[in-house]
Amino acid sequence: METTLGDRIKELRSELTQEALATILQVDRSTLASWEINRREPDIATLRRIASYFKVSIDWLVGFDAEDSSSDQGNCIRESIPGYQANTDKRWDKVITLAEQYGFDPDLVCHILELNVKLTLSLKKDCYPKKTL
Numbered sequence: 001m002e003t004t005l006g007d008r009i010k011e012l013r014s015e016l017t018q019e020a021l022a023t024i025l026q027v028d029r030s031t032l033a034s035w036e037i038n039r040r041e042p043d044i045a046t047l048r049r050i051a052s053y054f055k056v057s058i059d060w061l062v063g064f065d066a067e068d069s070s071s072d073q074g075n076c077i078r079e080s081i082p083g084y085q086a087n088t089d090k091r092w093d094k095v096i097t098l099a100e101q102y103g104f105d106p107d108l109v110c111h112i113l114e115l116n117v118k119l120t121l122s123l124k125k126d127c128y129p130k131k132t133l
Helices: 005-015 018-025 029-036 044-054 058-062 066-070 090-101 106-127
Strands: none
Touching: 005 029, 005 044, 005 058, 018 029, 018 044, 044 058, 090 106
């Protein structure tokens, strides 16, 4: 029998309660429970947080096996990571590294930065109203 995403999450969580892991992942406990019984699946951002927290790959979480799929490739184009230029800005990598060094969740820092931008834009509108003719 194939191991499901829910089985893998439950296996990784074995040392934690659902409540504890839900808090770490910033989701409701009922949401986590629905993943574990394969009623629902987490979005890609949450899969990333799960993989990062447990130090596993997203491929492993979702049960992807490159060897199994290589026989199905046929004439499909094979893509590889080195074929892409890194789109991440080195400054953003620095923000993530600093957040982790100081014990902050990088996703939380991202939300704070987004709020800061929204606040700055709203203040800018208040300070520099549009000119009317």
